[in-house]
Amino acid sequence: MAMTLSEKIFASHLRDEPFPGTKVLSLDAVLCHEITTPIAINDLVARGKDRVFDPSKIKVVIDHVTPAKDTKTALQGKILRDWSRRQGIRDFFDIGRNGVCHALFPEQGFIRPGYTVIMGDSHTCTHGAFGAFAAGVGTTDLEVGILKGVCAFREPRTIRVNVTGKVPEGVFAKDIILRIIRDLTVKGATDCVVEFHGDVVKGLSMEGRMTLCNMAIEAGGTSGVCMPDEVTVDYLWPFISGGYKDRKAALADFRKWWSDEGCAYVKVVDIDVSNLAPQVTYGYKPDEVKDVAELAGTVVDQVYIGSCTNGRIEDLRVAASFVKGRKIADTVRGIVSPATPKVFREADEEGLLKIFMDAGFCVTNPTCGACLGMSNGVLAPGEVCASTTNRNFNGRMGKGGMVHLMSPATAAVTAIEGRITDPREFAKGGRS
Amino acid sequence: MKTFGGKVLFLDRSDINTDEIIPAKYLTEISKEALKPHMLEDLKLEGFDPRDPELQEARVIVTRANFGCGSSREHAPWVFEINDINVVIASGFARIFRQNMFNCGMLAIELAEGAIDRLFAHRGANASLSVDFKNSRIEIKSDKGSEGFDYSVSGFDKALVEAGGWVEFADAKY
Structure with missing residues (x-):
């Protein structure tokens, strides 16, 4: 049966289906920052379950308020810092090495095609730019992710957005996604994955694709997604070169995640950007x-x-x-x-x-x-x-x-x- | 299991986001108790006053489409929970907010727009709402009379409410 990228990821990561329509997935990456994680940590400690499912799959950064501005934010940082040390989490990014989570983690090569990724942050949808299923979640989902390495989702539906035409001078990925959100509305993609296709998307750098996917949540989307291609391979090559004979082999491997010809979309949106003006x-x-x-x-x-x-x-x-x-x-x-x-x-x-x-x-x-x-x-x-x-x-x-x-x-x-x-x-x- | 029902707070607007429910400046708190006075502090809604003492009596929120959009902050359900509001009824929810509610053992009930309109007809008439969780039915009573509505939540979400939340459910199962 023809499948979308996210359907393939769901099928390959399915751990349990406790009720019809609810899929519990195993997680490849659980990302953490100092705003939504400390309460999860404190709750785990209070429950006598101060453990993590796999310290190598947990990535941690202090990014929202850094350097700390007051005692409260200093304490949030300290809880995260102490926990990372205690749990042997090696990928902890403290001041001097820290940056905005959704820019830092991809830059470190942590996000790969076909991955399942959660974070207690709605803009986690950014990471779908790599052909991953990446969803923002609340602190309770994050807590279970940390402890058990799983997260529950409804069966994803997918909206396909085809971006075509010639990008005019002065127009950038941000203008394109603002226009798409205007068309979809703030709730148009609720419970959906938003797939970005078309020559314009193929021509974007990973940075531009991350800008697109980043704002999928502003239309209510669970994850933004781009098909992993040569651009993705080139971006990730420093991190994956040991695993493949050459870039062609990596591309062939990444292609298995691509949405199949004839897969089911709940909606297809075509946008020709040739006459698009800068948006605000x-x-x-x-x-x-x-x-x-x-x-x-x-x-x-x-x-x-x-x-x-x-x-x-x-x-x-x-x-x-x-x-x-x-x-x-x-x-x-x-x-x-x-x-x-x-x-x-x-x-x-x-x-x-x-x-x-x-x-x-x-x-x-x-x-x-x-x-x-x-x-x-x-x-x-x-x-x-x-x-x-x-x-x-x-x-x-x-x-x-x-x-x-x-x-x-x-x-x-x-x-x-x-x-x-x-x-x-x-x-x-x-x-x- | 939590207790559901009581006096209704009507929020007559769509797309109420979690920044409005609990502004980001309070996200440096690490206890739910500290959030309590700040519920709906930045809500942009004509005639709404977040300091109205009647807010403290509310036990149920009835609102419109896409409630809880924006930030994933679970502080939004928490600020309701700490103010004894364990039920939100809307014509639609943002995904993360809806799941956060059930993950906390709280109820996010979705009804058709027509049914929401009929709930809103009880506004300003001392409305209170009861929840029959077992039979998935709500009943609203006010000076204007009473009316019942069936609702449906997924088997998973129902199990989360019964278990007391997702941590309890997942810990027992995975």
Whole structure:
């Protein structure tokens, strides 16, 4: 029978079906951060079950608030640190090595095609970019994952999104996913895996594919998914070269996960991006999306470039290409948070950090930072932020603040102009 | 098993996200008790006041589509649980929130939009709601009368509620 990628992963990882329609899967990776894991650890300790199913399959990072800002966040970090040592978890990323989980873990080669991955974080769907089934879960699912190495899911249904056409200048993966979310709505993919296909997706780097998959949850999706191909092989090659004769052999192996011809989709969405304009959100839901031109001129107080959506090296390169040789507006607080130490180092070596700093940006350490208003970059009531993050919810970046989601290119030119600006108009030398 | 039912809090909006239910700034807490005063603090809903003392009497939430979307934070069900709200009834839930509810031994009941409309007709009339878990039936009573609705939850979700949550279920089985 023809199967989708996620159906194949479910079939190969099925541990139990305790009730019709409920599938308990064995897990290849359980990812942990300091916000949702400490309560699971404390509960396991309280139950007298302070164990982990397999320390080599548990990956841990402190990323949301780092360095710790107060006693509470210091304690969250300490619980995670002590537990990792106690349980012999070797892949623990503490300050100096830490970065945004959904950028750091792929960069370390932890995510592979065909894997089952959970994390107590909704943007875990990012990792489906590697052809994995990767789902955000709550702390209880995480706790059982840590203890037993299993997680229960309903049978997945799959939405296929075909992205075709020629990507116009000034348009990036972020614009494409914002447009897709607008079309699907914030609940259109609930209980579904969202598969991204088409020449445009094939032409994206792993970074771009992660941007797409990262926001699948904003349409309610369980996981975003891309078919693992040559681009995936090249990205993972430093980690997998010992296991394959050559890249061709790796590709042949990865292909077994591809959705079959004739498999069942609940919905097929075709999007031709040839005429797509840069996109931006205007309300408090990520499906409230318009062309940037429609919001052009909106004054902003802060510009944030970073996060698990758009804090990778490619994002910083694009943003820096617009910023180079210019200053950000006096009225704007510009913040750049490279997502990982590797991104930070590369951005430094390529001169990108200098470009940002010369322009007046503050460059922070790798962290989730302003995205969810937990540590730095919090807005005052009534303030507006142009942001490359993934959520514009009421209060997300600080009570009474307004967040407009956009690509790194749009954010960069918005910082320079002090108001929302179309990067295509900016490149032409005129204000939009 | 938890106790289900009591006074109803109506939240007449779709797409209420978990940031609105419990803002991220409280995620540095490591006890459920500490979350208690902050339930629905950032909810964007006209006429809603998170400090309204009547909120403390609520035992059931009735709301619209896609409830609990956004962040995976289980702090959302926890802040309800610590305020003695163990049932949310909606025309639809976000996946993670729904599973978090059942994983905690709480009830996330999905009803058709028409049935939700009929529940909302009892708003402002001292509505209370009882749950017959065994027979998968709810009944709402208010100054406007009473009305019953059958609901269905999956066999797995029912078993989680009976077991007291997913940790208990999984620990006994895997």
